[in-house]
Amino acid sequence: MGWFDKDVWHGPTVIGIYETQPEKEQAVFRTILGSLALLAYAIVAVPHLNAARINTMLVMAVYVAYGALTWLTVRVHPRTSLPRLMLTTILDQCLVFTALALGGRAALPLLFIVFWFLVGAGCRYGKRPLILSCAISVAGLTGLMIWQPWWQHNYPAGAALLLAVVASSLYLFVFVNKLERRAATDPLTGLLNRASLERTVGQTQPLAKPANSTDALFVIDLDGFKKVNDSFGHSAGDDLLQQFAQALLALSRRGDAVARLGGDEFVVFARQVAGHTGATAIAERIHVATESIRFAAGNPVNVSASIGVYLRAEAARTQKLDVTRAFRLADYAMYSAKARGPRQTVFADEWAQMESA
Structure with a gap:
């Protein structure tokens, strides 16, 4: 700052x-x-x-x-x-x-x-x-x-x-x-809000060397959140969001940024990720953490996550990250994951290649 x-x-x-x-x-x-x-x-x-x-x-x-x-x-x-x-x-x-x-x-x-x-x-x-x-x-x-x-x-x-x-x-x-x-923060969860996250991502310095690591942007949507809200009320929904926010913070590493965009949509921006393998491992940990939430405000719940992942391309690792494009592509991937069913992870490579063509 x-x-x-x-x-x-x-x-x-x-x-x-x-x-x-x-x-x-x-x-x-x-x-x-x-x-x-x-x-x-x-x-x-x-x-x-x-x-x-x-x-x-x-x-x-x-x-x-x-x-x-x-x-x-x-x-x-x-x-x-x-x-x-x-x-x-x-x-x-x-x-x-x-x-x-x-x-x-x-x-x-x-x-x-x-x-x-x-x-x-x-x-x-x-x-x-x-x-x-x-x-x-x-x-x-x-x-x-x-x-x-x-x-x-x-x-x-x-x-x-x-x-x-x-x-x-x-x-x-x-x-x-x-x-x-x-x-700068979301009042319910205490995570960064969208504006703060975009500023944080935008101010990120390019990686000094295009080694075997890159930056990854995970856009996460909770499957089953609407059912929890409708069945048990907003207090249960709020408790679920707060538990999930704490789970993401517990998984994050030093230098990562965690934010809530609104509703049941969250973002994790991770640095020094070992390509698709490393991003897949992070996504799997998010899935496990999501499924470990069994109760919200004392009510039994069954939720999972749909995750869209944008990986900074190898050629762009030493360049400033295009924040708007990264969010857009990760969002596309998240909606594709949601369309495939619960507990899915989709990478934004396909949309990135189409835009670059």
């Missing part, structure tokens, strides 16, 4: 047209809200101008210009950029603390922005940028208490704010972590 978890979690944007462009929305807010804050501050400060207030307004003006520049940059280069995200996260807090350093007491109305940026970093991009924003805030407050005259004389206030920043960041970290987990 990268420094900025933009694919895992970011809050819905406020401006509808930027629903998939949180960076651009953030740049718009910098410019518009920064301008409004500067205007409001100027209205109050102009009748009582002094050097500290002038310095504060100058830094605020620089922030508005910086906001406009980030908007222009994102407009010209709309793709998410890790260096740009890191730089803007740092600069947001640095400019606030520059105003506090130059303005002293006159810049105190800007303190709320520190927390605004903490929340924005965490909710837009995840835990790591929140940590970065918090670190800059702690460093900034520490620097103020050491070198800035007003903050030196009001050390207890600075210490209290520093603790507030750390406590708020910890709380937000836990909150965002829970949201990320909910967004």
Whole structure:
């Protein structure tokens, strides 16, 4: 998972047209809200101008210009950029603390922005940028208490704010972590959901050497699940799904990914599989584990599995996996297995060859 978890979690944007462009929305807010804050501050400060207030307004003006520049940059280069995200996260807090350093007491109305940026970093991009924003805030407050005259004389206030920043960041970290987990997992079984699985498979690095192993994608459908649901109710069906999920997790190896796509359809993505022989052995273990489930919510059940298997072709072992194609072919194979009757495993080779022809 990268420094900025933009694919895992970011809050819905406020401006509808930027629903998939949180960076651009953030740049718009910098410019518009920064301008409004500067205007409001100027209205109050102009009748009582002094050097500290002038310095504060100058830094605020620089922030508005910086906001406009980030908007222009994102407009010209709309793709998410890790260096740009890191730089803007740092600069947001640095400019606030520059105003506090130059303005002293006159810049105190800007303190709320520190927390605004903490929340924005965490909710837009995840835990790591929140940590970065918090670190800059702690460093900034520490620097103020050491070198800035007003903050030196009001050390207890600075210490209290520093603790507030750390406590708020910890709380937000836990909150965002829970949201990320909910967004990434199936609520019933705790397995990965489809989006998380596709991301995991898509981020898989190609095998360094096309040795006697490859990647395998198993799409599994439970035979008899509907009968359990209809006969004993949803509680029995849910218990069956949870038992099967735990069985798949118990069978999985380190580096494998297990997910529930929805209903009674599950997926196992296995790496370093010894071709058809290794995949067949894994499928057989899944069949045995499925048939070992005898009761669901105290009711006797008889279930089996239909399994479709996609094996990465030998020629493609050193290339990035085509996730959409892999899922599609494994799905075809699973439906073919289901049509043949219970406890069947079908490989997707036939459909893969037809697509390649």
